[in-house]
Amino acid sequence: MHADDLILISVDDHLVEPPNLFENHIPEKYRDRAPFVRTTRDGSDVWMFEGAKIPNIGLNAVAGRPKEEYGIEPTAFDEIRPGCWNIDERIKDMNAGGVLGSMNFPSFPGFSGRLFANVDDKDLALAVVRAYNDWHVDEWCGAYPGRMIPMGIPVLWDAQLAADEVRRLSKKGVHSLTFTENPATLGYPSFHSDYWDPLWKALCDTQTVLSIHLGSSGQLAVTAPDAPIDVMITLQPMNICAAAADLLWSRVIKEFPDIRIALSEGGTGWIPYFIDRLDRTYDMHHLWTGQDFGSKLPSEVFREHFLTCFIADPIGIELRDKIGIDNIAWECDYPHSDSSWPEAPEELARVAADVPDEDLHKIGFENACRWYSFDPFVHRSREQSTVKALRAEAEGHDVATKAYDKGRFTRQVGADLGELAKQATA
Amino acid sequence: MHADDLILISVDDHLVEPPNLFENHIPEKYRDRAPFVRTTRDGSDVWMFEGAKIPNIGLNAVAGRPKEEYGIEPTAFDEIRPGCWNIDERIKDMNAGGVLGSMNFPSFPGFSGRLFANVDDKDLALAVVRAYNDWHVDEWCGAYPGRMIPMGIPVLWDAQLAADEVRRLSKKGVHSLTFTENPATLGYPSFHSDYWDPLWKALCDTQTVLSIHLGSSGQLAVTAPDAPIDVMITLQPMNICAAAADLLWSRVIKEFPDIRIALSEGGTGWIPYFIDRLDRTYDMHHLWTGQDFGSKLPSEVFREHFLTCFIADPIGIELRDKIGIDNIAWECDYPHSDSSWPEAPEELARVAADVPDEDLHKIGFENACRWYSFDPFVHRSREQSTVKALRAEAEGHDVATKAYDKGRFTRQVGADLGELAKQATA
Numbered sequence: 001m002h003a004d005d006l007i008l009i010s011v012d013d014h015l016v017e018p019p020n021l022f023e024n025h026i027p028e029k030y031r032d033r034a035p036f037v038r039t040t041r042d043g044s045d046v047w048m049f050e051g052a053k054i055p056n057i058g059l060n061a062v063a064g065r066p067k068e069e070y071g072i073e074p075t076a077f078d079e080i081r082p083g084c085w086n087i088d089e090r091i092k093d094m095n096a097g098g099v100l101g102s103m104n105f106p107s108f109p110g111f112s113g114r115l116f117a118n119v120d121d122k123d124l125a126l127a128v129v130r131a132y133n134d135w136h137v138d139e140w141c142g143a144y145p146g147r148m149i150p151m152g153i154p155v156l157w158d159a160q161l162a163a164d165e166v167r168r169l170s171k172k173g174v175h176s177l178t179f180t181e182n183p184a185t186l187g188y189p190s191f192h193s194d195y196w197d198p199l200w201k202a203l204c205d206t207q208t209v210l211s212i213h214l215g216s217s218g219q220l221a222v223t224a225p226d227a228p229i230d231v232m233i234t235l236q237p238m239n240i241c242a243a244a245a246d247l248l249w250s251r252v253i254k255e256f257p258d259i260r261i262a263l264s265e266g267g268t269g270w271i272p273y274f275i276d277r278l279d280r281t282y283d284m285h286h287l288w289t290g291q292d293f294g295s296k297l298p299s300e301v302f303r304e305h306f307l308t309c310f311i312a313d314p315i316g317i318e319l320r321d322k323i324g325i326d327n328i329a330w331e332c333d334y335p336h337s338d339s340s341w342p343e344a345p346e347e348l349a350r351v352a353a354d355v356p357d358e359d360l361h362k363i364g365f366e367n368a369c370r371w372y373s374f375d376p377f378v379h380r381s382r383e384q385s386t387v388k389a390l391r392a393e394a395e396g397h398d399v400a401t402k403a404y405d406k407g408r409f410t411r412q413v414g415a416d417l418g419e420l421a422k423q424a425t426a
Numbered sequence: 427m428h429a430d431d432l433i434l435i436s437v438d439d440h441l442v443e444p445p446n447l448f449e450n451h452i453p454e455k456y457r458d459r460a461p462f463v464r465t466t467r468d469g470s471d472v473w474m475f476e477g478a479k480i481p482n483i484g485l486n487a488v489a490g491r492p493k494e495e496y497g498i499e500p501t502a503f504d505e506i507r508p509g510c511w512n513i514d515e516r517i518k519d520m521n522a523g524g525v526l527g528s529m530n531f532p533s534f535p536g537f538s539g540r541l542f543a544n545v546d547d548k549d550l551a552l553a554v555v556r557a558y559n560d561w562h563v564d565e566w567c568g569a570y571p572g573r574m575i576p577m578g579i580p581v582l583w584d585a586q587l588a589a590d591e592v593r594r595l596s597k598k599g600v601h602s603l604t605f606t607e608n609p610a611t612l613g614y615p616s617f618h619s620d621y622w623d624p625l626w627k628a629l630c631d632t633q634t635v636l637s638i639h640l641g642s643s644g645q646l647a648v649t650a651p652d653a654p655i656d657v658m659i660t661l662q663p664m665n666i667c668a669a670a671a672d673l674l675w676s677r678v679i680k681e682f683p684d685i686r687i688a689l690s691e692g693g694t695g696w697i698p699y700f701i702d703r704l705d706r707t708y709d710m711h712h713l714w715t716g717q718d719f720g721s722k723l724p725s726e727v728f729r730e731h732f733l734t735c736f737i738a739d740p741i742g743i744e745l746r747d748k749i750g751i752d753n754i755a756w757e758c759d760y761p762h763s764d765s766s767w768p769e770a771p772e773e774l775a776r777v778a779a780d781v782p783d784e785d786l787h788k789i790g791f792e793n794a795c796r797w798y799s800f801d802p803f804v805h806r807s808r809e810q811s812t813v814k815a816l817r818a819e820a821e822g823h824d825v826a827t828k829a830y831d832k833g834r835f836t837r838q839v840g841a842d843l844g845e846l847a848k849q850a851t852a
Binding site: 067068069070071072182184185190191192193221223224225226227228229230231233234235237241242243245246248249250267269270272273274276277278280281282284285286287288289291312313314315316318319322337338 | 493494495496497498608610611616617618619647649650651652653654655656657659660661663667668669671672674675676693695696698699700702703704706707708710711712713714715717738739740741742744745748763764
């Protein structure tokens with residue numbers, strides 16, 4: 001298929017939270033205690049919350065920068081592409097990139113809202129989570145109906161409150177919850193505990209997908225304090241296989257047959273080997289480990305429960321039938337450095353040159369729509385939804401690559417990797 | 427190819443050290459301090475060394491047991507198949523399994539001889555390492571020329587002594603050194619330090635392959651204390667990709683262009699995705715990370731330096747050209763629970779049914795011979811080396827499956843997994 005004719009919904013992009021996020025949504029009693037942005041003396045913008053200072057307003061938000069500068073972290077809103085934090089600009093960037101729909105993971109709260117979970121005042125924390133979600137659904141996604149797949153952040157510290165929030169959000173049309181790869185490494189009960197059962201039940205009852213983004217376990221793939229950062233970049237997507245194995249063999253899958261899980265930014269090329277390994281492990285070992293999937297193989301169970309996605313993955317595309325053609329979605333990863341925005345459609349068309357239209361439509365948008373109960377076509381026709389049609393709407397919108405103001409931004413990506421590695425190898 | 431016609435050399439098997447290992451090789455002054463086997467009051471055999479008691483004489487040495495019992499650890503020599511620790515019996519088992527050649531990793535010292543490295547008296551430790559290696563080369567491999575690929579265990583605590591031992595062993599015909607996936611996690615300088623340079627140089631000078639067995643980092647793939655053991659079994663082989671990435675991006679590859687590394691028991695199905703990920707990481711990020719492979723791609727560098735292997739890996743076989751047909755070897759994994767001995771040839775013939783003879787010969791034995799400078803055919807003809815010919819020699823040898831004496835052996839595989847997981851998730 002020619003890139004022009006693709007219809008693309010990305011199941012993994014990122015937003016940078018704007019300073020006024022909480023303004024319209026935080027209850028009056030917490031107005032003075034909600035997270036807020038402070039501009040420091042050196043011109044950096046930082047989020048402040050309950051005494052904590054979070055300098056990463058949008059970690060690795062480098063869309064529109066030359067590759068030489070991917071290692072420099074933006075530290076102020078005026079150095080980040082406005083499409084990261086302004087929905088009107090984001091839609092223009094999506095149009096220019098030919099992207100019809102997009103699901104956006106959070107930035108400063110962490111992928112699973114860990115920042116909010118860590119404060120002592122849990123009433124305040126709950127108000128902040130709800131305000132965040134209301135802003136995300138009503139303002140960010142609500143501004144352009146049919147363009148954004150809404151997603152909630154979880155109440156990470158209380159499974160019952162988490163369930164309540166999922167049910168509340170589902171009434172606003174939300175069918176995705178961002179969550180951690182591994183609650184155990186964050187200090188919460190693991191996927192093998194029954195602690196989370198109220199949450200799993202709420203997800204099943206509301207057809208809400210548990211969207212697990214790589215890097216959300218609180219542990220980086222760091223081999224040694226002095227390892228080059230390339231090691232971590234290479235390994236990061238493969239580590240989500242730990243979450244996939246953890247959940248596949250857990251009681252969650254067996255006791256909540258309607259649960260659906262997305263491995264966000266996890267790539268796909270490793271999946272055929274992984275599910276083959278699942279079946280071999282089952283065959284060789286279940287007689288003594290006690291695993292029991294009845295008449296099914298683990299590979300079948302995987303396909304019933306897991307959505308995978310890729311940016312551009314030639315191996316995953318070649319082996320798509322071994323993964324499951326209904327289990328693969330496309331992602332853009334805007335505005336991070338792995339993204340090919342605004343030329344992502346061309347990249348996909350190139351690596352999927354031999355893929356029949358039917359399969360490419362499933363990967364490009366149909367699977368995303370079905371898994372996330374998302375229907376953009378009530379708002380615009382399919383003809384208006386192609387890469388070509390969207391780009392026509394973006395005519396004149398500037399997508400030029402721009403360098404940073406060198407004197408100002410010097411913080412390197414992974415500046416604290418050494419410290420993390422020391423912990424990892426201790 | 428029919429299973430009968432295969433010629434098979436396994437680059438990953440295991441031996442269980444016999445009680446008399448050190449008898450002929452330890453210097454007189456250390457005779458009373460060498461590791462020795464003690465039979466405890468309950469009938470278990472344990473290795474003793476400098477006050478340490480090692481109950482795992484042969485972890486997971488379950489060849490010849492019914493699958494229901496794979497979870498029970500043998501704790502005495504008389505419950506382990508004699509082929510694990512007796513070379514005459516091993517050769518009979520190899521013949522019965524149709525296996526021409528085999529490389530054997532150590533058991534009680536750990537894959538990288540960590541047990542010996544941990545004692546305070548380093549003179550004693552060095553004498554023990556040398557005695558172990560001399561036994562391995564002269565007795566274990568020497569008894570049946572052309573059947574065993576000799577492999578040394580390293581002097582893990584001193585890079586110069588490690589280099590000296592590699593050079594000493596190379597004069598005895600050794601071209602393989604078992605080593606850790608990650609020296610940093612064992613408390614030694616990482617692969618990125620220049621500390622190990624004398625060892626890398628010795629390996630290059632002597633055409634000795636660095637054989638890295640999965641599970642040799644001292645860290646298990648444990649997601650949570652209460653995770654089912656199936657999670658760890660599934661993830662174990664994928665974790666060696668961390669070692670592959672660590673070494674690929676390290677200075678070792680660039681400064682020691684003759685170094686060769688084997689990813690033992692690492693499987694192959696994940697490699698195509700991995701090397702594609704290497705190339706994408708390089709393309710997207712090298713301008714800021716500073717990685718420089720000159721005119722080569724990381725995937726090309728990988729194929730120059732890494733040997734991979736599998737037991738039976740349909741995905742790896744299908745994608746063999748994306749891995750590199752000269753970079754894949756076969757392994758049996760005798761006597762561990764992942765092995766299909768004595769029917770491994772039938773399993774390989776089945777999963778490789780569509781593979782041309784030329785490729786199957788490379789995977790079955792030619793690559794192993796070339797990478798490990800091993801030539802069995804000076805000792806027997808190719809006609810005498812096929813599965814069929816070897817099995818004819820084994821006629822009458824008993825390979826029947828036998829159950830454990832239930833009253834006696836109750837220690838479960840992974841009995842201490844919870845403790846390890848607590849450390850991993852702390």
